[in-house]
Amino acid sequence: MSVSTGHPAPSAVSTFDVHDPATGAVVGTYPVHDRHAVDAAVATAHRAAAWWRDLGFAGRARHLDAWRGEIASGRAELAEVIHREMGKPISDAKLEIAMALEHLRWAARNAEKVLGRRSVPSSLLTFNHAATVEYRPLGVVGVIGPWNYPVFTPLGSISFALAAGNAVVFKPSEYTPGVGLWLAQAFARTAPAEPVLQVITGLGDTGNALCRSEVGKIGFTGSTATGKLVMAACAENLTPVLMECGGKDALIVDADADLAAAADAAVWGGLSNAGQTCLAVERVYVHADVYDEFLTKLVAAAAEIEAGGEGSRIGPITMPKQLSIIRRHIEDAVARGARAVLGGPDTIDRQFVQPTILVDVPEDAAAVTEETFGPTLTVTRVRDMDEAVELVNRGAYGLGGTVFARRHGREIADRIRAGGTSINAFVAHATIPALPLGGVGASGFGRVHGPDGLREFTYAKATTRQRFPSPLPLTSFRRDHRADAIADLLVAILHGRKHQ
Ligand code: NDP
Numbered sequence: 001m002s003v004s005t006g007h008p009a010p011s012a013v014s015t016f017d018v019h020d021p022a023t024g025a026v027v028g029t030y031p032v033h034d035r036h037a038v039d040a041a042v043a044t045a046h047r048a049a050a051w052w053r054d055l056g057f058a059g060r061a062r063h064l065d066a067w068r069g070e071i072a073s074g075r076a077e078l079a080e081v082i083h084r085e086m087g088k089p090i091s092d093a094k095l096e097i098a099m100a101l102e103h104l105r106w107a108a109r110n111a112e113k114v115l116g117r118r119s120v121p122s123s124l125l126t127f128n129h130a131a132t133v134e135y136r137p138l139g140v141v142g143v144i145g146p147w148n149y150p151v152f153t154p155l156g157s158i159s160f161a162l163a164a165g166n167a168v169v170f171k172p173s174e175y176t177p178g179v180g181l182w183l184a185q186a187f188a189r190t191a192p193a194e195p196v197l198q199v200i201t202g203l204g205d206t207g208n209a210l211c212r213s214e215v216g217k218i219g220f221t222g223s224t225a226t227g228k229l230v231m232a233a234c235a236e237n238l239t240p241v242l243m244e245c246g247g248k249d250a251l252i253v254d255a256d257a258d259l260a261a262a263a264d265a266a267v268w269g270g271l272s273n274a275g276q277t278c279l280a281v282e283r284v285y286v287h288a289d290v291y292d293e294f295l296t297k298l299v300a301a302a303a304e305i306e307a308g309g310e311g312s313r314i315g316p317i318t319m320p321k322q323l324s325i326i327r328r329h330i331e332d333a334v335a336r337g338a339r340a341v342l343g344g345p346d347t348i349d350r351q352f353v354q355p356t357i358l359v360d361v362p363e364d365a366a367a368v369t370e371e372t373f374g375p376t377l378t379v380t381r382v383r384d385m386d387e388a389v390e391l392v393n394r395g396a397y398g399l400g401g402t403v404f405a406r407r408h409g410r411e412i413a414d415r416i417r418a419g420g421t422s423i424n425a426f427v428a429h430a431t432i433p434a435l436p437l438g439g440v441g442a443s444g445f446g447r448v449h450g451p452d453g454l455r456e457f458t459y460a461k462a463t464t465r466q467r468f469p470s471p472l473p474l475t476s477f478r479r480d481h482r483a484d485a486i487a488d489l490l491v492a493i494l495h496g497r498k499h500q
Helices: 035-054 054-074 075-084 090-115 152-163 178-189 206-210 224-235 259-275 288-303 322-335 385-392 409-416 450-456 480-493
Strands: 014-019 026-033 118-120 131-136 139-143 169-173 197-199 217-220 241-244 250-253 283-287 340-341 357-358 374-383 402-405 459-467
Touching: 014 241, 026 075, 026 131, 026 178, 026 385, 035 139, 035 169, 035 197, 035 206, 054 075, 054 090, 054 152, 054 178, 075 178, 075 197, 090 131, 090 152, 090 450, 131 217, 131 402, 139 152, 139 206, 152 169, 152 217, 152 241, 152 450, 169 206, 178 197, 206 224, 224 241, 241 288, 241 409, 241 480, 250 385, 259 402, 259 480, 283 288, 283 385, 288 340, 288 357, 322 340, 322 357, 374 385, 385 409, 450 459
Parallel strands: 139 169, 139 217, 169 197, 217 241, 250 283, 250 402, 283 374, 357 374
Antiparallel strands: 014 026, 118 131, 131 459, 340 357
């Protein structure tokens, strides 16, 4: 298979295979784009960027809407490609596409309002100036994406970067290059004039080459470890980066929570996509008063979910190397006194991991502190919500989180150190297009989605126009004692002498 976005493909010297994670069968072969090919793609993108920028917000929105239509009408085919390459069930793949389309629509419709030129007030000392601010595209944005949500996650950067007026060169994960190509080909059908969205394929080295190319910014989504490599490579050219990295999110259950709803959210949040979700629930902290009742409901609900087999609700573990991490976390926890009340180390079979619920896990065990990225949950009894908050905030990550509570949900959510927290629903904040998504600490920085996600791929441009000469020439060697005295008086009036 070759790179075809409706535009000349960059040269490539070797290829790599993509395997169906459930069967190991080869499902595609793609070029490995080297440094030379990546630089060529970025150079082409710079030419396309000027055309795309000059279309203006309305012109770009028309193309983005047409692209949205292409994706929507091809969603069954795209869902097949997702399923084939990374293994999630077709219905989950369709849900992922639906969520991505919501954000694409929001970005196209709101770009002008958020980024367009607007007047801002000047100040007393600068009252003779008219002032405006606008947010200009960076030119070419490089997007590096993961495989776990190969449409929703990269489009969180790509849609917003495009709506802001940038061309994009996208390096999809080596596990899901076909998904990336499908998206770019759909875009090329709706905007064939210029290669505004190109895809380069390959392994980590291809991503590294993109970081070191002439891009205006890298939008990275992936693991924290790779994020550090990306930052180091981008440092060479002072290329700014958006870091959407890993997580170790928790779900908190207060004593007055709707326990059935909390258990349902924990099962979906922990097990869907076989736990391979950056915002997955990996830890649950439950008020002691309702711990036993909640655990019973949780185990009953999770026991109905099976990985693998016809019509199963969760698929295989996509990356073969992740299996040993999942196994290590479970075995280490059990060796340190934890109990598997569902699943456990023996339920790992080939690429499939059955839902596993661990209790009595020490707080310093890897299953609590490191990203597991499998269908596992640790469940811990807490005496009150102070203890829950303290334990949730203890980790290095700070991506998202969920709180189930009737009376104090907002209070608890406000105390969680994370980029987003959802009350009484699993990470709803990630699905609302107007809200920013991103993390703190080891989960990264910068934001996709919402107004922040649009501004992320721009630079702020401030412009002033002197409307008439100031009677007080402060920034001139013509400033005299009288001007100094008036300025001094104004400072005293405006800012006072001392604030207690
Ligand atoms: P990786 O960090 O392994 O890879 C992410 C991307 O980086 C891939 O395209 C990868 O290419 C590329 N890459 C690898 N090495 C380099 C390098 N040296 N320079 C530049 N790019 C490189 O993550 P995964 O794909 O395994 O994704 C899972 C991770 O992503 C999890 O930690 C998850 O939490 C996180 N994630 C975060 C999200 C968020 O919103 N915060 C959303 C979704 C996932 P290749 O595949 O070819 O190695």
